[in-house]
Amino acid sequence: MHAARLLLLAHGSRDPAWREPFERLRSRLAETLGEDRVGLAYLEMAGPSLDDELDRAAGDGVRRVRVLPLFLAAGAHVRRDVPERVAAFRARHPDTEVEVLPHVGEDERMVGQMEMLAREAAGGTA
Numbered sequence: 001m002h003a004a005r006l007l008l009l010a011h012g013s014r015d016p017a018w019r020e021p022f023e024r025l026r027s028r029l030a031e032t033l034g035e036d037r038v039g040l041a042y043l044e045m046a047g048p049s050l051d052d053e054l055d056r057a058a059g060d061g062v063r064r065v066r067v068l069p070l071f072l073a074a075g076a077h078v079r080r081d082v083p084e085r086v087a088a089f090r091a092r093h094p095d096t097e098v099e100v101l102p103h104v105g106e107d108e109r110m111v112g113q114m115e116m117l118a119r120e121a122a123g124g125t126a
Contacts, residue, residue, distance in 0.1 A: 004064040005057050012042030050085050058093040065098045072105035
């Protein structure tokens with residue numbers, strides 16, 4: 001077992017079509033990083049949950065989990081719910097380190113990609 005795991009975190013939806021891009025991303029990463037090095041969790045309305053995937057990582061002997069929130073903005077889930085769930089996990093598994101990374105919308109590269117897509121949609125050059 002690897003000592004570290006990347007855990008992608010999305011909001012969640014009951015609609016399987018909504019979840020498909022996130023599952024495709026996890027599969028693509030698993031091809032290069034390894035199946036046991038990347039996971040995917042949802043905050044609500046879909047499984048596995050963040051709690052389930054963190055517990056699974058600890059059960060697998062993972063010593064460090066890096067959580068990447070796949071959110072464009074820092075709403076209540078990013079600011080409140082994720083830190084609360086991670087704190088509860090840390091209380092249950094103090095030997096497993098969890099690092100919550102900045103949400104993807106905070107990264108200037110993501111903003112640049114959205115700008116490029118918007119310019120293309122407006123008929124301008126990329």
